[in-house]
Amino acid sequence: MSETKEGRIVKVAGPVVVAEGMTGARMYDVVRVGKLNIIGEIVELHGDLASIQVYEETTGLGPGEPVVDTEAPLSVELGPGLIESIYDGIQRPLPLLAEAEGEFMSRGSAMPGLNREKKWHFKPTVEGGAEVGPGDIIGEVQESSLVNHRIMVPAGVKGKIEKIGEGDYTVDETVAIVTAEDGRKSEIKLMQKCPVRNARQVKGRLVPNKILVTGQRVIDTFFPVTKGGTACIPGPFGSGKTVVQHQLAKWVDAEIVVYVGCGERGNEMTDVITEFPELKDPYSGEPLMKRSVLIANTSNMPVAAREASVYTGITIAEYFRDMGFTVALMADSTSRWAEAMREISTRLEEMPAEEGYPAYLAARIAAFYERAGRVQCIGSPQREGALSIIGAVSPPGGDLSDSVVQATLHVVKVFWSLQGKLAYQRHFPAIDWLTSYSFYKESLKACFEDKDQGREMEELTVKAMGLLEQEAELLEIVRLVGAEALSPQDRLALETARSIREDFLHQNAFHEVDTHTSMPKQYEMLKNILHFHKQALMAIEVEVETAQIFKLAVCEEIARAKYIPQADIAKIAKIRQTIDEQMKQLRSSVVA
Ligand code: ADP
Numbered sequence: 001m002s003e004t005k006e007g008r009i010v011k012v013a014g015p016v017v018v019a020e021g022m023t024g025a026r027m028y029d030v031v032r033v034g035k036l037n038i039i040g041e042i043v044e045l046h047g048d049l050a051s052i053q054v055y056e057e058t059t060g061l062g063p064g065e066p067v068v069d070t071e072a073p074l075s076v077e078l079g080p081g082l083i084e085s086i087y088d089g090i091q092r093p094l095p096l097l098a099e100a101e102g103e104f105m106s107r108g109s110a111m112p113g114l115n116r117e118k119k120w121h122f123k124p125t126v127e128g129g130a131e132v133g134p135g136d137i138i139g140e141v142q143e144s145s146l147v148n149h150r151i152m153v154p155a156g157v158k159g160k161i162e163k164i165g166e167g168d169y170t171v172d173e174t175v176a177i178v179t180a181e182d183g184r185k186s187e188i189k190l191m192q193k194c195p196v197r198n199a200r201q202v203k204g205r206l207v208p209n210k211i212l213v214t215g216q217r218v219i220d221t222f223f224p225v226t227k228g229g230t231a232c233i234p235g236p237f238g239s240g241k242t243v244v245q246h247q248l249a250k251w252v253d254a255e256i257v258v259y260v261g262c263g264e265r266g267n268e269m270t271d272v273i274t275e276f277p278e279l280k281d282p283y284s285g286e287p288l289m290k291r292s293v294l295i296a297n298t299s300n301m302p303v304a305a306r307e308a309s310v311y312t313g314i315t316i317a318e319y320f321r322d323m324g325f326t327v328a329l330m331a332d333s334t335s336r337w338a339e340a341m342r343e344i345s346t347r348l349e350e351m352p353a354e355e356g357y358p359a360y361l362a363a364r365i366a367a368f369y370e371r372a373g374r375v376q377c378i379g380s381p382q383r384e385g386a387l388s389i390i391g392a393v394s395p396p397g398g399d400l401s402d403s404v405v406q407a408t409l410h411v412v413k414v415f416w417s418l419q420g421k422l423a424y425q426r427h428f429p430a431i432d433w434l435t436s437y438s439f440y441k442e443s444l445k446a447c448f449e450d451k452d453q454g455r456e457m458e459e460l461t462v463k464a465m466g467l468l469e470q471e472a473e474l475l476e477i478v479r480l481v482g483a484e485a486l487s488p489q490d491r492l493a494l495e496t497a498r499s500i501r502e503d504f505l506h507q508n509a510f511h512e513v514d515t516h517t518s519m520p521k522q523y524e525m526l527k528n529i530l531h532f533h534k535q536a537l538m539a540i541e542v543e544v545e546t547a548q549i550f551k552l553a554v555c556e557e558i559a560r561a562k563y564i565p566q567a568d569i570a571k572i573a574k575i576r577q578t579i580d581e582q583m584k585q586l587r588s589s590v591v592a
Helices: 094-101 217-222 241-251 266-278 303-322 334-347 361-369 403-411 420-424 442-446 451-481 488-505 519-541 546-550 554-563 566-591
Strands: 006-013 016-020 029-033 038-046 049-054 066-073 075-078 120-124 137-142 148-152 159-164 167-169 174-179 185-189 192-195 204-206 230-234 256-262 292-297 326-332 373-376 384-393
Touching: 016 029, 029 049, 038 303, 049 303, 075 303, 120 174, 137 159, 137 174, 167 174, 192 303, 217 451, 217 488, 217 519, 230 241, 230 403, 241 266, 241 326, 241 384, 256 266, 256 303, 256 334, 266 292, 292 303, 303 326, 303 334, 303 384, 326 334, 334 361, 334 384, 334 403, 361 384, 361 403, 384 403, 442 451, 451 488, 451 519, 488 519, 488 546, 488 554, 519 546, 519 554, 519 566, 546 566, 554 566
Parallel strands: 230 384, 256 292, 256 326, 326 384
Antiparallel strands: 006 016, 006 066, 016 049, 029 038, 029 066, 038 049, 075 192, 120 137, 120 167, 137 148, 159 174, 174 185, 204 373, 373 384
16 A cells, blocks of 8 residues: 655645645645645646645635645546536535535535435446446446436446346445456446546547537528537627527537636626526426536636636536437537636746746647537447537737637637627627638538538538628728629629628527528528629620619518428528519519
């Protein structure tokens, strides 16, 4: 048995404590600091001197107090009970902590991440005698009405199942015993522990080419993200970021949602903690929490906990991915996480790089987003899982040249450029169509069952985007020389671009029908607008006045298509007939 390594505090600097006498300790070992047993993690080692980032307030800690190495890395508990939980950055259940300790938690509180008393009904999916290895699913627990939690063999366990039985178990009771070839026995429980700093293993990586449908037209049609993809969304104040985040959490076609919130002001996170649990899952009508895990950091929590929170969140998300689920992780805001890194780095007296951030900022951000992906999971039965990461950034003053934004843009494949200017004009979602981008555009085509429709949709988006770009140029001309300089075709381009913006891109999150649009409906709506454009061009050729074209009654129908329920989608397609009829009438009136 190894001796417990116990050192002594020599210095306390904000969230960082330096201890001597730590010979034999390893980087990233979790330690217990001081008489209060505060949790910390070793982040730097020089000989027997260890620098420790501490997850709680360090006031009152002083030199000479003991530091004990637990010899384990920072880990999370994974098992039934995660769903519907609200945790702090190091997986302490927030509502429970608040109950037990009052609003201000006392330090050194050791609350397990998973409830130890609750019993879960475990149903085996393999029988005694089966050969199993890491990642194999051996049974299931119906964790919530929406999540069937699969129990997997933990890493490092391999052999024959000696005993397994259906029944009610707490997370730390043994549900199965596995005997290895050499006779060694391992007990499998509903819960396993997993270090958070490194990605969980996968069998292989697959191309993330399946669209993650969000039901938000500007996103799905123009800037899609994929199952396993990464996206970044800046959030200038008042630009509708919270509404976009909530819309995504509600509507993405992912089975599990993990939301990591790093608030700046205390009340920002309070909003999340109170608002998020009230969201309804539109697919089932149940609370969204029935398939979500929430990690919340308020500003009065120590910076180190904020630094750890994204790792806690992503490890939980990976765990569900490994069961074969599609998972969406939303981190809001990663700028707060980067600031926590900066603060700790300063205390460690590291050489600062740009804007005072540590030199490893970009590497850490990249490593975080690289944990997203569509993967072949380890173990049998064979399954595929996907983890998408949507990270919000909030640069000071909305400045996109900020280090965190730049480092993020280097790794993510989608950028939704949220603009305060658009929000001010009440154009929601305020995602700017000219500066946003997605490298997953190919995924759009593939999500249509009808291949021709998929190809056509791709063409429609290219045409629509072309018109939006043309609009920007034309408006510049209008500004310089006035609208009279425009040809009828140009005027039509402006009108169609307006229609794309107002009738298609603009989407009201609070309207019962408009809040979500299926892919087939997005196709029909965009097709109508461009069909009108094509027919109008033909009318202009025979000298119909543009003013008359824009006055056609069908324009109103095109605009109102967004409010037609999915069940009546045929009505949207029918609008094209009306366009044809009304245009024909116009043309014939001119010819006559
Ligand atoms: P932020 O979080 O960026 O400060 P919010 O998300 O709270 O901003 O949005 C501010 C307001 O903008 C909301 O209260 C709402 O009235 C409006 N809004 C934002 N997005 C939408 C949307 N998609 N549809 C309708 N209204 C919206």
